[in-house]
Amino acid sequence: MTSNLVELRPNRRLLDHGFEGYKLNLNSLPQHRFNLQSDVDRLYPDDIQYSFIHAKLFALHNHLVPDLWDHAFNFYYIDKNQQVRNITFENINNTIQQAIVYDVPASEERKSGNFNLCLQFPSSHLAVISDGRGYLHIVDTGTRNKPATEKSQWQTIHSTLALEGKYFVIVDTRVQDTDCKEVLHCLLQSVEQNEKHFNSVLTWITLENEGQGWKQVATRQIQGKGIVHYAAFEVGCTAIYIASDNLFKFTSDSERDIIMPSKEQPRQIIYTWLQTAEDITITLQLENKFNKNLLHVNVTPLTIKVSYAGKDFVNGKLSHKVDSELTTWNVQDNGQVDVLITKAESMLWDGLIEGGDSNGEQIMDATLVEDTHRRLAHLCSETEVTDKSIIALSTQELEECDAASEEDTVLVRLDATHHMVTHRVPLSVHQYLFTQQLEIQQAPALCLRHDVDACIWQPYPQLVNSDSWPIKHHGTLMAFGYVQSSKQNRKFITCPVNFSYAVVSEATRHIFIYKNTPNTDCQLRKRTEGTMKSVKVGQQNVINVEKNGEVLGINATNEYLFVLTQSVFLAIEVQ
Known part of the structure; x- marks a missing residue:
């Protein structure tokens, strides 16, 4: 694909x-x-989190979380006591209400390699929280379109050690509701170090709830070098969008085997063809001591077939009509066979066989190339243009912010079924903001x-x-x-x-x-x-x-x- x-x-x-x-x-x-009634919980990278990926994840972490499912000015943050606090801004009298809505379960003490806590709202009644220590919590928030002081306490309905001890942040979440079950997709980002560099690892976990509690049913892993500018689920959760400076690809999938694309075999040329406006010469090479009786050449006005000892060298429908009665061929002692066919109309063909033929290669006629150069000579010049009236662009007039990005940033759509990139959007000249x-x-x-x-x-x-x-x-x-x-x-x-x-x-x-x-x-x-x-x-x-x-x-x-x-x-x- x-x-x-x-x-x-x-x-x-x-x-x-x-x-x-x-x-x-x-x-x-x-x-x-x-x-604020309690300060914001803020974590800094430690000695083992020294890569540019770590610096970006910590420095650009947005601790103010809006509730997009609520049209009021309701915001959330996690304080230094690991509590989720709600702030409701009243724009009529310009006041705020503050309240604690959830205590994040304390799994263990913080240690080297942990991340900041993350909070996202995948639906109007669910929240997903990561504690930065490897645990993922699914929380029932109830109705959230109320002022902070009138909200009920959130309840933990599922907790899991999502990545078997790896630490991560939440990138995106999405809920799919069906008649009989609720499906939650979570995209988690972690960082892994190999011998040469750090990799960003995006883990896509799927959880289901059929009325008897949440359980994890699928895990996919996407990995690539360097930072991730943007990552999100497609609406139907059949694909994922990623903007990055390097290639990301699926490395594991618990539901389907990842089939690596087979490498294309180098094309084997078994004949060449050369054309003029009037005719075409097809050349193929046989062994030195060959049997001429085993060589068969059959040319009709629209088809051609050249075979030797049952093996087809050229076989297919011609791109245009030929005068088959004028077809000749010449056999040399070294095994070279030249087949000359005459065109019905004087013209240059785009290809010998209709639809193309991977077994053949066109050779340009030297006289034809020279004639083409001669006809285009008026567009070229070997002397320097000295017309000073033409104003050239001065690179000194460019500012630093006008320089093109040196990074080859690309936005891709990764299909989850075939584990392949289906679409690419080059962003090298469109800086991601x-x-x-x-x-x-x-x-x-x-x-x-x-x-x-x-x-x-x-x-x-x-x-x-x-x-x-x-x-x-x-x-x-x-x-x-x-x-x-x-x-x-x-x-x-x-x-x-x-x-x-x-x-x-x-x-x-x-x-x-x-x-x-x-x-x-x-x-x-x-x-x-x-x-x-x-x-x-x-x-x-x-x-x-x-x-x-x-x-x-x-x-x-x-x-x-x-x-x-x-x-x-x-x-x-x-x-």
């Missing part, structure tokens, strides 16, 4: 080439600051740089009875691709689901907010002429969060930007 190449073509209606950039707005945005959940039932969307802009792409399931993998352009953050690349200290990047603004958050000092709404009243003066020109510009707001401590989590909604630090919860009014 060969993979299909998918090209990302932005919707021109969602691009604005007249957008000039962002203008700094010195007006401060309203902020609401609240102290961040992930955003646009639709709760779909896979997370990807934000990719497109020239100076940033485009949000939503992958959808592969169409039934089709080789197409639809990836739709949903929105654009104007000039954000260029702007974010200049922020070398960026930690989190995000945007709301309506794409009205984008956010770049540093770890400790500033948060930059870029509002896309263009202001057409802005005017710029052209220095050479002194004339004024109206331009479209957005607004940039800068927020200093240094006094609140390091930013550990962030979430953008259409109206507010929520920020979590070690001991503070911030609600910033953006709109």
Whole structure:
């Protein structure tokens, strides 16, 4: 099975080439600051977690977890006592409620190699929690669309040592409901070291509940070198999407045997053919002392068959008609046989046999090649062009953020049934920026740089009875691709689901907010002429969060930007 190449073509209606950039707005945005009742649990990498994969998993871990199944401003984090705390923000009176909803079971003391705790909501009544020590907990949350102080306590309904003692983080979860059972898919990421480098290991575990409790029924493992930018389940859980700099492939599957694709055997050429506009010469080689009586040549206007001692050398339907009565062949003492067939019409053929023939190879006629070069000579020149009116591109005018990525990043669709890559999306010229959940039932969307802009792409399931993998352009953050690349200290990047603004958050000092709404009243003066020109510009707001401590989590909604630090919860009014 060969993979299909998918090209990302932005919707021109969602691009604005007249957008000039962002203008700094010195007006401060309203902020609401609240102290947490208990500090956020934060774990740092230890001496054995020194790879770039570890650094990314720890540094970019978002400790502020939104509940996408609840339309209210409900957020969760895990505190230093290993308790899940709920924060409900009331936007009417700008207050919050805080409450403990769950105590994570204490399996053992923390030790070297552990990860941060993870929390995800695969459905409106379930939560999946990893304790960073190797245990995975399935939790019944009950109804969550209530304020924090009115929620009931969550209950553990299943706990398992998921990866036989390996430590992991949760990448994605998805629930499938059928008439008789509930199926939970969990994608877990761990890190393994071999002799040369560190590998990212994605383990896909499947659990079922038929009314008598949860049990693990399947385990698949996908492995590759280096970091994983993006990984998510397809809606039907028949495939997985992975964006990375290196090839990832299935290494184990408890349900199906992994059949490695057989290597293609080198093509064995048993004859060659050379053509002019009038005729074709077919050449094949037999042994030195051969029996001429065993050589058979049969040419009709549309077919050809050349065989020796029962073995076919050339056999099939010709691409075009020939004059079979003019067919001749010549046999030499060294075993070389030349068959000359005359074309019915003067023309060059694309191939000898209709549909192609792997046993034959075309040899270009030297006179034909020379004639082609002669006819194209006017398009070539051996002298240097000295016309100074042509302005060449100066690489000195390029900035660092304009440089193409040196990493060969690719987004792939891995089919779980055949364990093969079905589709590939090259991302080398589309720098991966961040992930955003646009639709709760779909896979997370990807934000990719497109020239100076940033485009949000939503992958959808592969169409039934089709080789197409639809990836739709949903929105654009104007000039954000260029702007974010200049922020070398960026930690989190995000945007709301309506794409009205984008956010770049540093770890400790500033948060930059870029509002896309263009202001057409802005005017710029052209220095050479002194004339004024109206331009479209957005607004940039800068927020200093240094006094609140390091930013550990962030979430953008259409109206507010929520920020979590070690001991503070911030609600910033953006709109």
